[in-house]
Amino acid sequence: MKSSKQVWIIPVAALIVLGAYHHGKLGAEAAVAPAKIGVVNVTTVLENCQKHKQWQEKMQAEQTETRKQFDKMKQELDAVQANLKLRTPGTEDYLKLRQEMMEKTALLEAKDTFYQDKVTAEMQRWTESLYQELLKVTETIAKSKGLDMILADELLDLPAPTLRDFMLTIKTKKLLYHNSQYDLTDEVLAALDKAE
Numbered sequence: 001m002k003s004s005k006q007v008w009i010i011p012v013a014a015l016i017v018l019g020a021y022h023h024g025k026l027g028a029e030a031a032v033a034p035a036k037i038g039v040v041n042v043t044t045v046l047e048n049c050q051k052h053k054q055w056q057e058k059m060q061a062e063q064t065e066t067r068k069q070f071d072k073m074k075q076e077l078d079a080v081q082a083n084l085k086l087r088t089p090g091t092e093d094y095l096k097l098r099q100e101m102m103e104k105t106a107l108l109e110a111k112d113t114f115y116q117d118k119v120t121a122e123m124q125r126w127t128e129s130l131y132q133e134l135l136k137v138t139e140t141i142a143k144s145k146g147l148d149m150i151l152a153d154e155l156l157d158l159p160a161p162t163l164r165d166f167m168l169t170i171k172t173k174k175l176l177y178h179n180s181q182y183d184l185t186d187e188v189l190a191a192l193d194k195a196e
Contacts, residue, residue: 035148039178040138041185042152046130050193055126066115070108077104137191141184150184151175
């Protein structure tokens, strides 16, 4: 009886050891292979791509038009304020002009607040959309080059405007050095400009 158990135990143990060895060998080979890495300066691509420049021109034109509207409203408000100074406080004309002045002031402030919120929301939507496109283009280039990973590199502006800005940059900058042969920034920028 003992010998029949030993007959089964020895081959099973051998299979387990062989399986563990084989699994360990495959795992070690996979773990040792170095990753192929590329680098892209995201800020450079986003700020210099043609799509962003076109969007900025559109926003600049809109801002110029909005500024004209605000200037016109401000001139109207200034005229009402100047006229108000010529009136006797407490008279009917004075009260009507004061009401008009208050309404124009409130409208101007409300439009300004709305415009600032609108611009902020548009900037966020645009940047998120462009960033998503950048990610797709980067992925396509990485796959075509057989790369496993792309790291973001950001330029450090020195001297920094403030210590706070400098410390924030240090805390968020993760790539400290890379060989320039791994830099795909120009290629990603060109591909993003070509993308529809």
